[in-house]
Amino acid sequence: MSAALVGIGDAIVLLLFVFLGGMEHGMTVTTGYVLSTAWPFLVTWFVVGGALGVFGPTVLNQPKQAFKTVSLAWLLAGVLGLVIRGFLEQAVPSLPFILVTLGFNYVLLTGWRVALAFVRHKWSH
Incomplete structure (x- = not known):
């Protein structure tokens, strides 16, 4: 799986969070709503994550490195x-929004990336 496909997976995770959050709050969830709400997180994820190497081969193939790098990148990107x-x-x-946004996306991004790195690591050996 290329870094570009992993980036698409990351974007899906972040967009899914916004979609589910809107649904949970009883909002009419449109493409415009999802994109306008998610874009600050998408931009910061790709800029900060890219700078910290979340798309590099070590992070893509080693679960421990994926955990460390994605965790740090999300903390910085999420706050930004x-x-x-x-x-x-x-x-x-609001504090609940901050905690849910940081926590939920942390679990989703880190979880999917560590699982991906684990599978890639196992397949390469």
Whole structure:
């Protein structure tokens, strides 16, 4: 699986979070809503994650390295995404929103990336 496909998987995870969150709050979830809500997190994930090497071969093939690198990248990217979103909305996001956003995406991104690295590692040996 190429880094580009992994990036698509990451984007799906982040978009899924927004979609499910909108549904949970009884909102009319449109493509526009999902994209306008998710874009700060998508941009920060790809910029910060890319800079920290989340698409590099070591992270893609070694579960421990995937866990460490994706965890750090999401913490930084998630906080930066929240800052951008807060700036655009001209409001500080609520603490529950911050915790759910950081926690849920952490579990999803890290979980899928560690599982992927585990499978890739096993297949290569």
